[in-house]
Amino acid sequence: MDRQLDEVPCGYLLLSDEGEILSVNKTLLELLGNEHADLVNMHFHQILTKASRAFCQLYFFPLLKIEGRIEEMHFSLQKKDGTEVPALIFARRKTKEGRVTNECIIVPMLQRLEYESQLLKARNIADDALKEAAATNAELTKVLEALKVKQKELVKLNKQNEEYQERITKELELAKSIQGISLSVPFCNEEISISAYYQSSTELSGDMYSFYKISPGKYGFIILDVMGHGISSALISMSLRSLFQMLIMKKASAAEIMRELDTQMHLLFRNGDGIKHYCTAIFLTIDTNKKEIEYINAGHPPAVWIGPDNEVMEFKATMPPIGMFEDLNFPQKSFSYQESGRLYLYTDGVTEAISSKALNLLLKEKEPSEMTKDKIVHFLELDEEMAIKVDDRCFLLVDL
Numbered sequence: 001m002d003r004q005l006d007e008v009p010c011g012y013l014l015l016s017d018e019g020e021i022l023s024v025n026k027t028l029l030e031l032l033g034n035e036h037a038d039l040v041n042m043h044f045h046q047i048l049t050k051a052s053r054a055f056c057q058l059y060f061f062p063l064l065k066i067e068g069r070i071e072e073m074h075f076s077l078q079k080k081d082g083t084e085v086p087a088l089i090f091a092r093r094k095t096k097e098g099r100v101t102n103e104c105i106i107v108p109m110l111q112r113l114e115y116e117s118q119l120l121k122a123r124n125i126a127d128d129a130l131k132e133a134a135a136t137n138a139e140l141t142k143v144l145e146a147l148k149v150k151q152k153e154l155v156k157l158n159k160q161n162e163e164y165q166e167r168i169t170k171e172l173e174l175a176k177s178i179q180g181i182s183l184s185v186p187f188c189n190e191e192i193s194i195s196a197y198y199q200s201s202t203e204l205s206g207d208m209y210s211f212y213k214i215s216p217g218k219y220g221f222i223i224l225d226v227m228g229h230g231i232s233s234a235l236i237s238m239s240l241r242s243l244f245q246m247l248i249m250k251k252a253s254a255a256e257i258m259r260e261l262d263t264q265m266h267l268l269f270r271n272g273d274g275i276k277h278y279c280t281a282i283f284l285t286i287d288t289n290k291k292e293i294e295y296i297n298a299g300h301p302p303a304v305w306i307g308p309d310n311e312v313m314e315f316k317a318t319m320p321p322i323g324m325f326e327d328l329n330f331p332q333k334s335f336s337y338q339e340s341g342r343l344y345l346y347t348d349g350v351t352e353a354i355s356s357k358a359l360n361l362l363l364k365e366k367e368p369s370e371m372t373k374d375k376i377v378h379f380l381e382l383d384e385e386m387a388i389k390v391d392d393r394c395f396l397l398v399d400l
Contacts, residue, residue, distance in 0.1 A: 363397075
């Protein structure tokens with residue numbers, strides 16, 4: 001690295017496509033408190049906070065590969081002593097002599113954030129004072145001029161509102177019932193045993209699961225989590241479920257199913273004035289004759305396989321969530337098993353209540369799946385009693 005680049009007043013990194021740090025300048029080393037040997041050949045995650053690591057995995061590298069460049073993306077760096085440093089990153093993807101590298105410029109934001117925070121605080125104080133004065137004056141005027149008239153109107157409006165709320169409640173209860181009925185019914189045979197759990201955080205849920213027998217000895221499963229909660233997320237998940245059911249009946253491949261679901265997400269918001277939703281999902285097929293599991297994981301929490309000797313295998317994300325980027329590839333992975341085992345699929349609301357370590361201990365218990373399901377549900381119900389707000393929660397437990 002030449003001297004000018006080494007001492008330029010901003011950080012410089014050269015990364016491989018796998019995130020390996022190939023080169024780093026002196027300015028960034030001094031900012032982080034590291035030596036050159038501490039970072040070269042280490043992974044980019046080494047200098048990021050935990051939150052930024054996940055953001056990097058899901059957005060930074062996928063977007064850089066698609067767009068070829070990134071401008072003003074916010075990251076939080078982590079110094080050697082653990083201190084957090086907010087920063088902006090600019091990146092450009094280059095190919096030279098057949099080798100792909102990613103050049104990154106990192107600009108710390110310590111002073112800028114401080115100035116912005118002070119300005120925003122002052123503006124908010126002034127806005128609040130003006131709003132409070134205006135609201136007080138308007139309220140006093142309204143009370144003095146029209147108290148008796150408004151009282152009669154309020155009685156009428158309250159009655160109309162009660163009737164409306166009652167009607168909406170009935171409609172939501174019916175929609176929730178329909179959503180629950182549409183879920184696949186667990187079953188058990190000599191090849192496979194399936195247990196399921198589903199609980200919405202509000203009247204309706206954006207979580208959904210479905211499973212089908214594709215052919216003798218072959219089964220298809222999907223579990224997904226639409227961004228957000230409530231009616232809009234529930235409508236999206238029901239739309240995706242209907243499409244999934246049709247594709248399964250047509251014996252579509254895993255890649256074809258995920259591609260169609262991704263296309264559907266983009267079509268739903270094609271004319272949405274910039275409004276977008278995304279959805280994490282994992283689809284897999286189990287062939288009990290070949291003893292093989294094939295899967296595609298679109299940004300979803302990893303499915304967990306517990307083998308006969310309690311060995312743990314995670315089916316981690318193979319691509320970003322569907323609906324996030326267009327023209328994505330849908331890489332499929334496979335896993336072969338020799339003996340019986342247990343497969344666990346879930347949405348992130350479950351792991352907000354139960355740690356992955358505790359969950360794995362429950363899954364390793366040599367007991368019928370329904371007993372394991374009841375224990376997991378017991379922990380979820382305890383968390384629901386103590387939590388102020390909980391996420392939608394659902395999971396599938398499959399014994400082979």
